[in-house]
Amino acid sequence: MRARFALSLVVTALALGAVTAAATAADRPDPAADAKAFRDFFVKKFPKVKFEDFVNGPYSMNEDMRRQWEDKEQFPPYEFALEAGKEMFGTPFKNGKSYADCFANGGIGVRQTYPYFDEQEGKVVTLELALNKCRETNGEAPYSYVKDEMASLTAYMAYTSRGKPFDIKIPNDPRALEAYEKGKEYFYTRRGQLNFSCASCHVQNPGERIRAEILAPAIGILNAMPIYRSEWSGMGTISRRFTTCNSQIRGVPLEPQSDEYRDLEYYLSYVSNGLPISGPGARP
Amino acid sequence: MTASFGPSVTRRLIIKGAAVVALVGFGHKLLGPWPALAAANDKYPEDAFKQKGAPDAIKALYGRDHEASDKVKLDAPEIAENGGVVPISVTTTLPDVTSISFIVSENPSALAASYKIPPGTVPAVANRLKMAKTSNVIVLVEAGGKLYSATKEVKVTVGGCGG
């Protein structure tokens, strides 16, 4: 028990502090300016990294790891999931319809347009959500959001979009702007006992080691999703990445595809606009 | 490095190649005898894989001493990105190579993999191994009836035994 108290102290002392910045209350939301500042920040912080290489996460920042990755990419560990996803995607539902019927262009080469803001529902719709909606509309049970079938399906859809730049739009709808702003707030808000925000790791310290891992830059981090993580010995979706990030900082994860995560994905994808989809990816 | 390498393009090409070749085949499980491994000296070295330490494993497998050789080139990362998947490869300029084996000294069982190299096969192997913790990796090359080796330490911060 005492040990845990002591740990709490250490942990809190380690927590990253922020600077008291100028008053920001008067700022008006301006996603385009945000995205530019975001991009400029990373380009300036990592002058040697080619812009498109940010989608390769930690491998863009560490030579030894990059070699291991390139070696693995000769026969990538996500290959089985990718093939399974392709087969699943092409298999009709019991009612004769298929995934292709639920998406523009039959679902091929469209991953870069997700998430989008659905003006009818008034909410952000992610690819994972759209896939399960498609299943449910056609009388099929939804899949778990974190791995297995969902990871295989999104792996295949990402694969058909490889090289296509993220193309996330914020429609002229105050609710869309609000979702974006909420996503941004989630991204920068410290949480969990470690008192870390997403930005503590992926803005302030990309390229640095935390425990054993080399942190990925926030920009382009979703472009490689879903990923085969050696640590998971398997595939994981964006939902899995968000929930495990939260647990790692000792926060109780929210439900996959809860509004917060949807908004976060919206924000993070928007500020990576222009960077190509590279998923499925492989990560340590 | 960063400038010349276009990962998404490279991977796309790679996968396309894979799809073409991988589909020529039949995947049913065979339960009968196994012709490819029927040859007499292809027996699985059960005993060597059971040994705990590197010296015992090498003794059980080869029954002789090894000497370090600069003709054996072992390629392994300085720091494994994950102990569960450590890419390790070897090439050698030694003639008459008959087998190549990989030892991870600090693993619960030191012998990781052993490969027989028939005449006509290039004496070079790349594979991916699990490492429980920071350890020496020893590669053994059996050539012309002698045993040569190369050793490199690989640091592991996330072990490969966590599943």
Place this chain on the structure above:
Amino acid sequence: MASSIRVRAILNGDTTDVQTLIQHPMDTGLVKDAKGEVIPAHYIQQLSFEHNGKAVFLADWGTAVSKDPYVKFAFKGAAKGDELKVSWVDNQGATDSLTAKIQ
């Protein structure tokens, strides 16, 4: 059922480069599942490659080979279109095999 084996065999000059990825858990027998029960050892012990009825590469594996194992080697003497037969057997007696065409 899809094969557990993926092979890429490509002729470069007089040498055929072979890369293989196999879907297999390669359980060490040292790991416990979520319920705290030991997952029994389950790993491929032997993997063979045969060209024109002749063994060109033989692998003996223990539990330290990574999950979904990968191996790469090269051999001489093959021509484009030749068949390469890949087979494995694991410690529980399961086997799989596949014949790929050299590209």
Place this chain on the structure above:
Amino acid sequence: MTTTMNKRPNTAMKKIMFAAIMMAAGAMPARAASEADFKAAFAAADSAEKEAGRLRNQWTTTEAALAAAKKAAETANFDQAVMSAREAEALAKASIFQATSEKERWKDMEIR
């Protein structure tokens, strides 16, 4: 770009955590704790954790301490149960403080 990479410890957070820890540690009852003590302590912790839940900011460590409290109570180890419940309450309150103070403070970290 006005973001500054300052890693100075977050003093407000440090203070509240320290106070919370002192509170939990210093509040060890002199007499042996009863089931009623446990129930009261657990209810207080549980209510704080529910509040953290409404703020969408629960901590895994709070959950662990709550579980430890329950487990100790099951074996009638009420001293331990009360201690764990108080720890949980302290942690839950710290998480509430964190969520409330971050309402505006997150903007300090923003890249702009």
